[in-house]
Amino acid sequence: MYPEPGGIRPGAYSARFHARRGGVFRLSERVYNFAAGPAVLPESVLKKAQSELLSYHGCGMSVMELSHRGSEFAEIHAAAKERFKRLLGVPDTHEVLFMQGGATAQFAAVPLNLMGGGSASYAVTGNFSGIAAKEAAKYGAVSTAYDGSGDNFRHIPRQEELDIAPGSAYFHYCANNTIFGTAWDYVPETGGIPIVCDMSSEIMSHPVDVSKYGVIYAGAQKNIAPAGLTVAVVDKRLAGRECAATPQVLSYQKMIDKDSMLNTPPCWCIYMLGLVLEWIEEQGGLEEMDARRRERSAILYDVLDNSKIYLPHAERTSRSMMNVTFRTASAELDAEFVAGAKKRGLMNVKGHRLVGGMRASIYNAMPVEGVRALAEYMKEFEVGHHA
């Protein structure tokens, strides 16, 4: 199982090494993976996938080898979609689409489908929303409802700071800024302008009122599946007006008509999504995921708020519960922190180059023990280094 709370595991590295050298890779020797995405998946899900790998439900083939038009996969696909709808509470007005090309493809799909050659408003609160706005500007007029670049994206705008252009075909924002570690704690008021939201790094981490959104999209590799699947939840009333040059694989209407089976879907990822959603349901659903993200993030922010050496990146009222960003006073000390973490099996805590310092991504599948281990390490590191 996972290492004990406290995280002092001097033998962690060599144990893993021996396991590999002996030719036996044991799942039980996993590390705590704080990567931003692709990211940690529930261990029980990986084990289940492993147990079904060679012969899915006795059919003699792995899910990777099944025809996407066959009955086994049809069931996997339908069940994953049903679970997704149930867990997120997707109303009948909206359709769940399994697409490809990552959130990055949605940066183009959204304006292609919704802009109608007109204009759209974008709140730029980080790297990805900036890229999304740039991509949209290829297809129509983009107005910036908020630009957070001035303080390197520490701040999430309050409603009164938003300048949403009247007549916009939609308003786009990114709910959780994976790189900068900030998040919106409210759904903006737009006066009836459809809301499009990039939820890549927080999808399925808390309940959402889907009816408030025109489109929700998410690259699945942060919180709900392996890389290769993008989920879009689309208000059907907004589909069917895409620009004529829209590639069919990016057309919401085409994908709705074909139930996401326009072409070969990412079958394995959809299967894994189904397993992860099943796991979330077993754990207690999105209310439980919400409680856990609050618990996990509070542990780390508590260390940061009581520290003399760590500086959090995000403004206090803009903090993310999924990605916790911080640094020390110097890049050298940051590097030492990251190296020391790795020695304890606390992996991938190096920050993104746009922010520097450290980032702990603590998605649904990160056990609270992993967060406690990181918090313990942070405190010890501080004791060893404060001036």
Ligand SMILES: *Cc1c(COP(=O)(O)O)cnc(C)c1O
């Ligand atoms: C990772 C990420 C993206 C980019 O996703 P891809 O699937 O790599 O295209 C976009 N938006 C957010 C919020 C992300 O975290």
